[in-house]
Amino acid sequence: MIDLYAAGTSNGIRARMALEECGLAYTFHPVDLAKGEHKTAAYLALNPNGQIPVIVDHDGPGGKEVVLSQSMAILVYCAEKVGKYIPMDPADRPAFSQALMSAATDMAPMLGTIFGIIRSKDPHRPTAEMFENRWRDYLKVWDSTFAGRRYAAGKEVTIADFALYAVVARAKGVVPHLCEGVPNVDRWAAEMAARPAMQRALKF
Numbered sequence: 001m002i003d004l005y006a007a008g009t010s011n012g013i014r015a016r017m018a019l020e021e022c023g024l025a026y027t028f029h030p031v032d033l034a035k036g037e038h039k040t041a042a043y044l045a046l047n048p049n050g051q052i053p054v055i056v057d058h059d060g061p062g063g064k065e066v067v068l069s070q071s072m073a074i075l076v077y078c079a080e081k082v083g084k085y086i087p088m089d090p091a092d093r094p095a096f097s098q099a100l101m102s103a104a105t106d107m108a109p110m111l112g113t114i115f116g117i118i119r120s121k122d123p124h125r126p127t128a129e130m131f132e133n134r135w136r137d138y139l140k141v142w143d144s145t146f147a148g149r150r151y152a153a154g155k156e157v158t159i160a161d162f163a164l165y166a167v168v169a170r171a172k173g174v175v176p177h178l179c180e181g182v183p184n185v186d187r188w189a190a191e192m193a194a195r196p197a198m199q200r201a202l203k204f
Contacts (some may be wrong), residue, residue: 002026005046006053007033008204010108014071014166015053016204018078020197021085021162026055030204057081071166072104075159085159096153096160102138103152103163110135111167114175132178135171139182146184150191165192169202 004019004026006012012031019026031037031052039050046054047069055074060066068074079085087096114135117128142164145152152160168189172179179185192198 001058003029003056004053005029005031005043007031009052010111010166010170011071012053012204013170013201014163015055015074016201017162017166017198018075018159020201022078022082024078024082072163075163079159085157087153087156087158092154096158099152099160100163103160103167106138107164107167110138111171135178139179139185143182143184146188161192165189165198
């Protein structure tokens with residue numbers, strides 16, 4: 001059994017997507033960020049950075065308990081645990097790695113930066129617009145990518161799709177105007193949204 005500690009941010013959603021899509025049994029422990037539950041002594045013992053998500057796998061490799069944070073690491077861990085959603089063919093791995101890293105280092109941090117600016121007490125619009133334009137540029141590149149392939153890394157769904165969809169779904173819910181004019185992304189996102197595991201993962 002796995003314990004998941006998370007909230008409804010894109011990072012929390014991503015970890016839950018990993019567990020749902022991989023069919024791993026887990027117990028969900030919601031963490032109320034507004035109440036500071038991620039800063040309690042008990043939670044900091046799991047993740048000293050005081051961030052969500054965290055999983056505790058009581059049946060890790062060799063039967064040893066694994067405590068893991070970082071949503072991307074959780075994605076990889078779950079996929080490796082069940083042997084799914086990571087391309088086995090070496091020829092498919094470069095596109096997969098690039099797609100996964102784009103979601104991890106481009107899309108997710110950019111959206112987090114935008115949220116941080118627009119939610120501040122006195123948002124600086126020129127700065128917000130600069131990052132919003134960068135987000136749109138990233139999204140346009142993904143739109144071109146999806147014009148030529150069904151999924152983020154090629155013809156098969158992988159954890160790169162889960163990583164990316166967590167960010168796109170969150171953006172569509174909070175800043176939908178930043179997700180307009182990308183029909184190929186919309187097609188892909190609609191297919192991801194139709195997956196039962198995705199629907200369960202998004203319920204926080």
